[in-house]
Amino acid sequence: MKGNIATVLVKLHMDRQSHGIYTLSIQTKVVCNPIHDAALLNKLQSSPFFNGMILYLLLVIAIFIIRFANKLRELGESLVLEHVGKKHESFGFRFQGDHQNEIVGIHTLGWENVKSTDYHWDGITRREVGKYVFQYTLSGRGMIEMDGKLYPLTSGKAFLVALPSRHRYFLPNDSEHWEFIYITLYGKEAEKAFRFIHEEKGRVINFPPESELIQLLLSIYQKAVDKDITDAFQASALSYAFMMELYRFARNLGAPVQQWPEQIVKAALFAQNHYDKPIGLDDLVEASGLSKYHFTRLFHKTTSMTPLNYLTKIRLDKAMGWLRSSDKSIQEIARLVGYSNGNYFSKVFHKRIGMSPGQFRESKYTVPVDHIVVD
Numbered sequence: 130m131k132g133n134i135a136t137v138l139v140k141l142h143m144d145r146q147s148h149g150i151y152t153l154s155i156q157t158k159v160v161c162n163p164i165h166d167a168a169l170l171n172k173l174q175s176s177p178f179f180n181g182m183i184l185y186l187l188l189v190i191a192i193f194i195i196r197f198a199n200k201l202r203e204l205g206e207s208l209v210l211e212h213v214g215k216k217h218e219s220f221g222f223r224f225q226g227d228h229q230n231e232i233v234g235i236h237t238l239g240w241e242n243v244k245s246t247d248y249h250w251d252g253i254t255r256r257e258v259g260k261y262v263f264q265y266t267l268s269g270r271g272m273i274e275m276d277g278k279l280y281p282l283t284s285g286k287a288f289l290v291a292l293p294s295r296h297r298y299f300l301p302n303d304s305e306h307w308e309f310i311y312i313t314l315y316g317k318e319a320e321k322a323f324r325f326i327h328e329e330k331g332r333v334i335n336f337p338p339e340s341e342l343i344q345l346l347l348s349i350y351q352k353a354v355d356k357d358i359t360d361a362f363q364a365s366a367l368s369y370a371f372m373m374e375l376y377r378f379a380r381n382l383g384a385p386v387q388q389w390p391e392q393i394v395k396a397a398l399f400a401q402n403h404y405d406k407p408i409g410l411d412d413l414v415e416a417s418g419l420s421k422y423h424f425t426r427l428f429h430k431t432t433s434m435t436p437l438n439y440l441t442k443i444r445l446d447k448a449m450g451w452l453r454s455s456d457k458s459i460q461e462i463a464r465l466v467g468y469s470n471g472n473y474f475s476k477v478f479h480k481r482i483g484m485s486p487g488q489f490r491e492s493k494y495t496v497p498v499d500h501i502v503v504d
Contacts, residue, residue, distance in 0.1 A: 217239075217240050217242055218239060218240060218353075218354060219237065219239030219240075219241065220237065220238045220239060220353045220358075221236070221237050222234070222235045222236065222237070222238070222364050224360060224361030225361060226362070226365070228361070228362075228365060229315070229316055229361055229365055230315070230316055230317070231316065231317055231318075232316050232317070232365060232369065233314055233315070233316035233318045233365060233368045233369050233372055234314065234315055234316050234361065234364055234365050234368055235312065235313070235314060235349075235358070235364045235365075235367065235368045236257070236260050236313040236314065236315050237311070237312070238311070238312050238313070238349065238350060239310070239311055239350075240267075240308075240310045240311075240350060241308070241311075242268075242306055242307070242308040242309075243271075243300050243307050243308075244300070244305065244306045245300065246299070246300050246301070248299060248300045248307070249297065249298075249299040249300075250297060250299070251297045252290060252291075252292060252293055252294045252295060252296040252297060253293055253294075253295060254293075255292050255293055257292040257293075257313075258292065258293065259292070259315055259320070260291070260292040260313050260314070260315050261289065261290070261291050261292070261313065261314045261315065261319050261323045262288075262289070262290050262291075262292065262311060262312075262313050263287060263288075263289050263311065263312050263313075263314070263346075263371075263375075264282075264287060264288055264298070264309050264310075264311040265286075265287040265309055265310050265311070265336065265343060265346065266282045266283060266284055266285065266286050266287070266307065266308070266309050267284065267308045267309055267310060267398050267401075267402055268284055268306070268398060268399065268402065269283075269284075269305065269306040269307040270282060270283050270301070270304040270307060271298060271299065271300055271301070271304065271307035271309065272298065272299055272300075273288050273290075273296060273298035274296060274297050274298070275290075275295070275296045275332060275333075280333045282298070282307070282309075282333070283391060283395075284391065284394050284395040284398050285335055285336060285337065285338065285389065285391060285394035285395075285398065286333060286334070286335055287333070287334050287335075287336055288332055288333050288334075289323055289326055289327065289332050290332065291320075291323060292313075308402070310346060310347070310350060312346060312349065312350075312368075312371065314368050314371070314372065316368075318369070318372060319368070319372060322372045322375050322376060323375075325376070325379060326375055326378075326379050329380075330378075330379055335388055335394075337388070337389040337394060338389075338394060338397045338398050338401055339432075340378070341374055341377070341378075342371070342374040342375065342378055345370060345371055345374055346371065347401075349367050349371065352367070389431050389432075390427060390431060392418055392419050392424070393417065393427060393431045393432070395416050395417055395418070396413045396414075396416045396424070396428065396436065397432070397439065399412070399413060399416035400413060400436075400439060400440045400443055401443055404440060404443045404444050404447060404466060404467050405447075405464075405465055405466055405467050407467060407469060408440070408467065409440075410425075410436055413428075413436045413440070414436075424436070441477065441481065444466040444467055444468070445466075445477075445478060445481055445482065447466045448462055448463075448465075448466045448474070448478065448486065449482075449489065451465060451466070452486055452489055452490040453490070459474070459475060459486050459487065462474075462486070463475075
């Protein structure tokens with residue numbers, strides 16, 4: 130007998146809808162090829178083996194379809210979470226209160242990722258007066274010109290400028306993008322602080338991503354995202370804390386600030402900016418631009434931890450924040466911090482913290498911990 134007795138046709142069609150959601154349409158059809166021998170046809174139809182094979186084949190197809198649909202559902206959910214958790218926002222603060230002019234206040238705060246060379250700010254033509262900008266590069270490369278000299282702004286580099294003054298910063302033609310976080314302060318004490326930093330450290334400074342100043346800036350930004358900066362006194366308190374960290378950095382006080390190699394800064398910032406994605410060692414290696422062997426040795430020498438332990442530390446820090454401040458499910462928090470599987474996330478959490486995520490959330494008889502040190 131030549132040819133197939135039966136053919137199963139499966140047609141899958143996937144369309145991307147709004148907000149990154151995918152829809153899947155599936156069509157299945159069993160086509161029986163013509164069999165001209167009536168006796169053979171009757172024999173096949175009455176054969177338990179033949180009918181069992183057809184049922185088994187349909188079961189396999191059904192399992193494949195279910196698994197494929199689940200994968201697409203997970204993809205859609207992750208894309209929605211990515212859309213909801215979009216980082217790039219900017220905030221302006223216009224609170225009343227003379228103490229802000231006498232001491233310090235926040236004028237603007239934001240996180241941007243520019244990709245167009247139209248991004249160009251000239252310090253002379255800007256309308257803001259008596260403002261002081263601190264801008265820290267997270268990834269990509271920008272450029273600032275001061276006193277006729279160009280300074281490249283790569284990962285880990287920040288600049289401080291007064292408005293108005295002779296400078297300009299922009300996205301150069303040979304750079305694909307420039308991602309940065311910034312804060313603009315004002316007030317008499319802000320002016321004194323920026324002048325002191327210029328004299329002691331210059332106007333373009335390297336900051337490791339783990340430095341207290343950068344961590345404070347990230348936390349201030351997160352407060353703005355969470356709508357937790359609601360009055361002039363709170364804004365002044367946060368900007369004053371930032372200004373004091375600038376002084377401490379300039380005077381080399383507090384925790385020692387090591388000048389991390391630029392390749393390690395790139396990898397560390399990549400981890401901090403993409404911890405919520407399914408990234409791993411190879412992604413960190415690629416971000417650094419080094420070979421895997423050289424990168425892992427240099428990373429451990431610089432940070433005293435392995436690259437993956439560093440990534441895990443960031444994820445668990447973020448997870449503990451969600452557990453303390455929200456009623457999101459463990460599975461949802463796992464996805465928010467880069468774990469596709471809630472059970473695996475719980476195992477990692479228990480191994481490092483000593484209790485499950487649920488126990489941590491409900492812990493009433495233990496000292497609450499918001500951050501964990503991982504070796």
